[in-house]
Amino acid sequence: LLAIVISLALSFILGSIPSGYLIVKKFKGIDIRKVGSGNIGSTNVKRGAGKGFSIATQAADVIKGAVAVLVAMGFYKFFDIGMDRNFFLAMNAFVAILGHDYTPFLGFNGGKGVNTTLGAFVLIEPIAVFTGVALYFVLAKVTKIVSIRSMSLGVTLFLVTLIKGSPFGNVIFTLLAALLMLYRHEENIKRLIRGEEK
Ligand code: G3P
Numbered sequence: 001l002l003a004i005v006i007s008l009a010l011s012f013i014l015g016s017i018p019s020g021y022l023i024v025k026k027f028k029g030i031d032i033r034k035v036g037s038g039n040i041g042s043t044n045v046k047r048g049a050g051k052g053f054s055i056a057t058q059a060a061d062v063i064k065g066a067v068a069v070l071v072a073m074g075f076y077k078f079f080d081i082g083m084d085r086n087f088f089l090a091m092n093a094f095v096a097i098l099g100h101d102y103t104p105f106l107g108f109n110g111g112k113g114v115n116t117t118l119g120a121f122v123l124i125e126p127i128a129v130f131t132g133v134a135l136y137f138v139l140a141k142v143t144k145i146v147s148i149r150s151m152s153l154g155v156t157l158f159l160v161t162l163i164k165g166s167p168f169g170n171v172i173f174t175l176l177a178a179l180l181m182l183y184r185h186e187e188n189i190k191r192l193i194r195g196e197e198k
Contacts, residue, residue, distance in 0.1 A: 003079035004088070011068040011092040015099025015116055018106050019060035020045045023053055033106070037187070037198070041111040043146045047198075058115050061100065065119025068096035073123075086124070087169030093120035094173040094180075101184050112184040114150045117177050121157060125170055128160035145197050147188035154181035 020040040024032040028049045032040055035048035042061065046054035072092035075081065081088050097117050103110035122129045132153040139149045158178040161170050182189075191197040 003075055004081060004083070007072050007075040007081075007088075007092060008095050010071055011095040012099040014064050014068040014071070015096030015120075016103035016105055016110065017060075017064055018103050018110060019064065020057040020111065021106060023057055023060070024049045027053065039111055040106070042115060043150075061111070061115035062119035062122075065093065065096050065100075065116040066122060067119075068099075069093050069120055069123050084167070084169060086167035089124055090121075090167075090169040090173035093124060094176055096120045097177055097180065101180060112150065113177070113181050114153065117154060117157065117181060121170075121174060121177070125157065125161050125166060125174065127164065128157045128166075128174065131160045132156040145192070147185055147192070147197060151182055151185055151188075154178040 018040055020042060021032055024030055024045055030048065032038075032045060032048050036044045037047070038044070042054045042058035045057045069089055069092055072089050076085055076088055097113045097120055099110075100116040101110050101113045102108045118129055118133065135156050136149045136153045139152060143149065155178050158171075158174040161174040188197055
């Protein structure tokens with residue numbers, strides 16, 4: 001049990017590194033939470049600090065999710081976890097996303113988890129992740145609104161996992177990740193309904 005707790009704690013801490021906030025603060029000296037949508041994710045970093053910083057933020061947010069799962073794989077290999085491997089890894093993936101969305105480093109109010117979700121699940125459900133990303137780019141032809149495409153990506157990740165008959169842990173935690181992503185887009189959804197989304 002101790003190994004499970006430590007692994008989950010590490011996943012949470014890795015996820016909670018507020019990449020976008022740190023990058024924009026260090027190189028631009030501004031608080032990204034006071035710009036645009038106020039989000040710390042790569043979309044808003046692009047608005048507030050430009051494309052280069054946005055790409056750096058995106059890379060960092062994807063990588064931290066993947067590293068959390070890699071570390072969990074190590075834990076599974078070297079300790080007696082006593083739990084289904086898929087379930088354990090997918091749980092760590094989800095906890096990393098929780099860390100990003102509710103980072104203690106920013107008063108438990110972080111981002112929306114899109115990039116971290118990609119990184120966290122890419123090693124577990126690569127086909128579902130790449131299908132979601134592909135749809136994201138296809139939708140770019142239809143809408144320039146990032147939040148719509150992000151939310152579609154989250155839901156697609158879960159649906160593909162479900163349809164291809166993936167292990168239970170992957171299905172349940174991609175479902176939770178999709179629901180969390182929609183929940184964290186609450187303000188975007190309200191703006192979409194009002195026709196004010198950027
Ligand atoms: O990745 C988050 C995106 O879906 C929306 O970001 O800054 O437009 O709220 P933002």
